[in-house]
Amino acid sequence: MGTLVEPLYDIREPAGWVDRREVSLADESRHADAPCFFLLVDYQENVRNDRIESYTHTVEKINDSSRIEDASLYLRELHSEGERVIFHGADIIRNGERFSALDPENLEVYRRETSLESHITNQRQTISLSIDDLRVGDLLDFRVTITRRATAHPLWVKHFFTTFWLTWNCPVVRQVIRIVNRSDRSLNLHHHRIDEGRPLDDFALLKPRQEFEREYHELLPKRLANTAPAWWWSDCLQVTRDQTWQQVSRHLHRYYSEIGVLDCQIDIDSVDRIELNGDRRKDALRIIRFVQNEIRYRGQNHGIYSHTPKSPLLVLKKGAGDCKDKSNLLRALLEAIGVESSLVLVNTDYGKSLGELKPSAQHFNHMIVRVSIDGADTYYDPTVQKQAGNFEHAAELDYGFALGLNEDGEDLVRLPFDISRKVFVLKHIFDFRTGGHNGGTLSITRKYMAHRADDVRHRFASQNLQRLQEQYLENTRDDTELELKVISPVAVVKDERDRNILVTREKYRISNLETTHGDERIELATRFYRSFPEPSDTRFPAQITAPGAGEHHIEIHYPVKPDVACSAKNFENSVFAYKDRVWLEGNVLRFQTLITPYREIVDRGELSQYKSDVIKMANRSLNRFPWRVEAEADEDECLRQLNKTTRNVLIWNVGLIWFVCLSLLLWAIL
Numbered sequence: 001m002g003t004l005v006e007p008l009y010d011i012r013e014p015a016g017w018v019d020r021r022e023v024s025l026a027d028e029s030r031h032a033d034a035p036c037f038f039l040l041v042d043y044q045e046n047v048r049n050d051r052i053e054s055y056t057h058t059v060e061k062i063n064d065s066s067r068i069e070d071a072s073l074y075l076r077e078l079h080s081e082g083e084r085v086i087f088h089g090a091d092i093i094r095n096g097e098r099f100s101a102l103d104p105e106n107l108e109v110y111r112r113e114t115s116l117e118s119h120i121t122n123q124r125q126t127i128s129l130s131i132d133d134l135r136v137g138d139l140l141d142f143r144v145t146i147t148r149r150a151t152a153h154p155l156w157v158k159h160f161f162t163t164f165w166l167t168w169n170c171p172v173v174r175q176v177i178r179i180v181n182r183s184d185r186s187l188n189l190h191h192h193r194i195d196e197g198r199p200l201d202d203f204a205l206l207k208p209r210q211e212f213e214r215e216y217h218e219l220l221p222k223r224l225a226n227t228a229p230a231w232w233w234s235d236c237l238q239v240t241r242d243q244t245w246q247q248v249s250r251h252l253h254r255y256y257s258e259i260g261v262l263d264c265q266i267d268i269d270s271v272d273r274i275e276l277n278g279d280r281r282k283d284a285l286r287i288i289r290f291v292q293n294e295i296r297y298r299g300q301n302h303g304i305y306s307h308t309p310k311s312p313l314l315v316l317k318k319g320a321g322d323c324k325d326k327s328n329l330l331r332a333l334l335e336a337i338g339v340e341s342s343l344v345l346v347n348t349d350y351g352k353s354l355g356e357l358k359p360s361a362q363h364f365n366h367m368i369v370r371v372s373i374d375g376a377d378t379y380y381d382p383t384v385q386k387q388a389g390n391f392e393h394a395a396e397l398d399y400g401f402a403l404g405l406n407e408d409g410e411d412l413v414r415l416p417f418d419i420s421r422k423v424f425v426l427k428h429i430f431d432f433r434t435g436g437h438n439g440g441t442l443s444i445t446r447k448y449m450a451h452r453a454d455d456v457r458h459r460f461a462s463q464n465l466q467r468l469q470e471q472y473l474e475n476t477r478d479d480t481e482l483e484l485k486v487i488s489p490v491a492v493v494k495d496e497r498d499r500n501i502l503v504t505r506e507k508y509r510i511s512n513l514e515t516t517h518g519d520e521r522i523e524l525a526t527r528f529y530r531s532f533p534e535p536s537d538t539r540f541p542a543q544i545t546a547p548g549a550g551e552h553h554i555e556i557h558y559p560v561k562p563d564v565a566c567s568a569k570n571f572e573n574s575v576f577a578y579k580d581r582v583w584l585e586g587n588v589l590r591f592q593t594l595i596t597p598y599r600e601i602v603d604r605g606e607l608s609q610y611k612s613d614v615i616k617m618a619n620r621s622l623n624r625f626p627w628r629v630e631a632e633a634d635e636d637e638c639l640r641q642l643n644k645t646t647r648n649v650l651i652w653n654v655g656l657i658w659f660v661c662l663s664l665l666l667w668a669i670l
Helices: 025-029 065-071 245-258 280-294 312-318 323-336 351-356 450-462 465-480 527-531 604-619 635-669
Strands: 009-011 036-047 051-062 073-078 083-094 097-100 107-111 125-130 139-149 161-165 172-181 187-195 198-206 211-219 236-241 340-346 366-373 376-380 401-404 412-414 422-431 440-449 483-496 501-511 521-525 549-557 567-572 576-585 588-597 622-626
Touching: 025 036, 051 065, 065 073, 073 083, 073 139, 083 125, 172 187, 198 211, 245 340, 245 401, 280 323, 280 366, 312 323, 323 340, 323 366, 351 401, 351 412, 366 401, 422 450, 440 450, 440 465, 440 483, 450 465, 450 483, 450 501, 465 483, 465 501, 465 521, 527 588, 527 604, 549 622, 567 604, 576 604, 588 622
Parallel strands: 009 083, 036 172, 422 549
Antiparallel strands: 036 051, 051 139, 073 125, 083 097, 083 139, 107 125, 161 236, 172 211, 187 198, 187 236, 340 366, 340 401, 366 376, 401 412, 422 440, 440 501, 483 501, 521 622, 549 588, 567 576, 576 588
């Protein structure tokens, strides 16, 4: 007989552990000015060792037709291996009367690969429920339970993790959170909220056989400042299984060892696509580049493979894998030449806040590799392409905190990242010596370092060169507002791969200046300051977006020395330093600007000084200079002027002599 497959959904009453809550319809007119609001949001979790039941009960008031479309459709992606949906009811309450809108004919199951465009498959299925005849003024009373069973997956249910958000896009009259811990492990409760921009956190431990319940009333939409850190949490209650980071590290390492993905031996000489010469450091870099560039990214985030790497031999054979597969292959290949390395977990979205959260393996969404060679550790992301730089000049990864997987367990560490490192130098050279009174040339050199060099190298390798050259030309026209004709299109003129420095150069002819810049002045902005926002809401810290220092040089060559004012400005605070200088060297006018960030977060107490300095920086960002200066007379003209002057002097002198002689003659006669 075949195995009976449990259906993905069912319709029945809630289980006995659920506390059913009544809703007062007297509250339905409380927020009439909102397009919608919730009279009730009720979350209940029943946590067991092998199963988790999540009950949700919401009662929503529809005040505007703009909300009907979204409220009429329930979608839920399911892990078909161990997740099921139980519908308890979907009632419409209209004019005090209740009737069911849960029509079994409106329940559908779809197979949607929502991340296929990103080369990721998850083999999940989607449950869809449509609600018919929902109208403005209706109340929608919806009740559902999601059940999750433990599977062979290393984390699924075994490592409980959930976040209950306490900030909504619409008002909530009443929100209830209830957690029943029927497992044999304690749960951490982390209650986080923002009060006037200040994070407030409290923690509690929910022991086995205990329950937790908390109610929240009149929750209004709360907006974080758009200049707040991207990983800044809004109000929430986060629940994790009680453990340490060392336990998480040890658990996953042990699991990987037990299923054999860490013990795979690779004969490095049999990999014909890697050429080694016996130098450990250079061979290690060749292996890193091979995995980054030659093994295609393809994710299979379903079953155990959502958190488990595949065999390195299989990944090598297929020539494809996701971040876990590529990381483990890199580790195995480095091991084959005697270079120590470790798998490392990071979060690319909120990894910088991990140090403030309770430990959980569910916090991570990406895997990288730590390479230990000659007593130094360097972190590499195997999914990055076209990376360069030896171990001393490799780009640092701005992922925040990381957790290495180790047999003995490791603690959470902060990845090294020098935000003050110079990563970009821009140089504009204007030459008006040979363009006459209506033109000249413009040469632009861009020097990229570290991660900026990696990004631009990949850009030049992966995009159509002609289109890329057109984009550089368009950007230069926008920056300078000049009429430009290409002399030499942008091209890579130097790529120092060991030091990871890439240089591009382009050259243009300037024309029609009389029309475009009749005031005889050109304006060119230094745009680095845009990475330093000016927060309007000072209740929150601000995040800058300058991952490295930038430098801008402008040179203007004139036929004669221009009459311009020189200046200099320096200021510094705890977040960044700014320097600029304008000076003359013969017939060359020079501008130089250097902005160096010290850290990416501006605390609330520093905002006043920070904003003042950003304004000063913005006021200095526009560089103005003349394109035409009064030219000296040419040599022939100088000779003509000299001859004319000499002739005039000679005539004057002859006249003077005749006058003197005549005077003497008259005096003698008299």
